[in-house]
Amino acid sequence: MESVDSNFPVRHRKFSLEIKGNKTEIVICSYEDHILVIATQIGAMGTILHARKEEGMSVEPTFSVSVIFGKRDEPMQIATARRLIDHISSFVPSKPLVLSLGLKDHSSETLKEIVAAVIENRLW
């Protein structure tokens, strides 16, 4: 499902897919200074992570990823945010990511599918 009317300053894209039998709703919103990605299987935002590219002088980019709300003991979620911000920053370097993962299952297969679906339907 596609973006909204052209007068509204925030573009969004909403779609749904099934991952390992769980219906997953994904909403991607592009604000002026942030990208918001919501992936939910439980009808709530769940854990919210924040990821951004650090301004630095070195050639290799560094990223800062942290959980700002919710479960903090799921390293795969942090890896997911890291993967997405890596992708985002190669297109729009200055936009941090707010990622919300409300999932029933936190396996790497699920998260990989979510990453693939988000990148395929990206708004950046």
Next chain:
Amino acid sequence: METEYDQVLHSVAHVKIADQTGDSADVKQDEDGVKVSCFTEVLDDVTLHFQIIRLAKQIYVWIGYNSAKFGNLYAAASTRPSNTVSVATVLGGTSDNTGSGIAHRLVMKTGLNIIMACNIPKNNPLLEAKAEKMLIRKLIDLGYTMPTPLRAT
């Protein structure tokens, strides 16, 4: 002496939420699917953008003041056992916490579990009150409010 701010606050408090017992069946059936609503209101010389994303058990709201900046992020919900409302600043926000009052009152008025992003500048309580009133009206119109909300002050 009542200021305009007090008047707007009073009118916000009087926005009544009608009993929605008749609609509860419809709301249950409509649970699957995420709904995104976007609208813009112009007030004097200020443009307010609103985005409401309804998830089954939670509502995400964004309020944009003249721009599409994300702003500060707050999470608010009623907490057991006494149904008081708790608000947490999740991202950004300085000690004035401009949006946290709106989040707090949204939960009190609507009984919903709310995540709110808002970039309204500080020291503008009148604007906050107006934005809040518009948002509550819209939430009621869309039928997202709970049948028996917590009573506001």
